[in-house]
Amino acid sequence: MEALLREGRLPSASVTAVLFTCAGQRVDIVTAFGRAGATTIASDVDRLAPALYHADRKALVPRVDDPGYVAALAALVAEHDVRLVVPLTDLDQEILSEHRSELAPALVLAPAPEICRTMGDKYLAHAFFVERGIDSPRTWLPGDVPADARYPLLVKVREGFGSRHIYRADDEEQLAFFLRYTTVDSMVQELCLGEEFSIDVFCDLDGRCLNAIPRTMIQSKGGESIKGMSIRDAELVEHGARVAEAIGIVGPANVQCFREPDGALPVTDVNPRFGGGFPLPLAAGSRYPELALALARGERPEPRLGDYRAGVVMTRFFSDLCLVGDGVLRPVEAKDA
Missing domain, CATH: 3.30.1490 (Dna Ligase; domain 1)
Structure with a gap:
């Protein structure tokens, strides 16, 4: 098994149930974990959240600020024998990190609460970067x-x-x-004057960066990458890994930085979750869902920095999901026509 992990090939194992919180529109992430072999359970407060209908199981839960939110998730963990909890937005990441013991035995794929809190406040994040020798505007x-x-x-x-x-x-x-x-x-x-890049990283439970995949920001809309390309850039790979390990990232994160005219790489933002451009590093061979499942099984994959395909271009588009049902909604099927 150790040889397989060193080579970046993860051994097959029994199906792992994964609970996605604030699933919203993140169909891309939910379905990627399904293809990786997971049983997917999506939760959201909105019954029209598209990701609910692309998971194996779906559940409506209270708002994240409801006192019963964590208890509702804990009930889903027990009901479905969940082994991995993946927050998909910033809304509940700190909450789940603080209450991870209540979601045991499931692994909460998030860094420590103070890291979630600091990265969520961009001014505190800037001060944090400077304190740890990470360049920041x-x-x-x-x-x-x-x-x-x-x-x-x-x-x-x-x-x-x-x-x-x-x-x-x-x-x-x-x-x-x-x-x-x-x-x-x-x-x-x-304002930074150079070219902007995003680096999608993934770290293990000890904070070791397992991979870092840089991509260009060809076009963004509403703060989310619409078009981009994975690139072969050893300096950005090393930079992303160093930043992630200095912060104490656990699981996924997106590091946003610029390459300034003087060669500096100031970091403007770090989101400790899967980024909006998730489909691109996935297509480039990140295998981040498989790595997350390996962590949930108690394995310790070895880092494989630089192991990805450069030149993969992502261009995103709107999609839709039509639902029918009397009380309980389900996707439209041919028989409904």
Whole structure:
């Protein structure tokens, strides 16, 4: 078995039940785990969440801020003999990390609560990066912007996702305007001048980076990658692995950085979950679902940094799912026509 793991080939094993929380539209992730051999259970508060209908089992649960949320998930773990819990958004990641003992014996695929909390606050994340020697753009709280700040500057929400509440200020007048205009707790950050990259990483339970796959950001929409390409770039692979291990990532994460004209690689964001561009590293050979299942089985796969296919291009599109049913919805079948 050790030889297989060193080669990056994971041995077959009994089916592992996986619970996906806040499943939403992440059909890509749920179905990828199914193809990897898992029994998939998708949960969401919204009965129209598409991912529910692409899983082997589905469950409606309370909102993440409901006192009974964790108990509802624990009941699903017991009912389906779940061995792996995968949060798919930032909404409940810290909650599940804090309550992982209540979801045992399932493994919660998330880093420590304080890491989830810090990465969720972009200003705290910036301070964290600087403290650990990770390059990051100069960033300030609104009242601390120095006179020598280099414009353009970005007014960015501290906590949020989907590139909401981000405004570009080209001078002091615009900065003052957007700081008055924004309705959310914000920070100010220097605009990076180079090319942006995303690095999809996966770490084991000890925080070792097992792989890091860099990709270009050809086009993004609403903060999510729409078009991109996996690239062979040893510097970005090493950078992604170093950042992930310095932070203490467990499981998946997406590292967003720029390559500046002077060669620096400032990190602007780290999301400790599967990224929106998940289909691209999957197609490039990441085998991240298989690695996650191996961790749930108690195995310890060896790192295989750089083991992926470069030149894989992703271009995404809208899809749809039509449902019928009296009370209980199900996908439309030919017999319904």
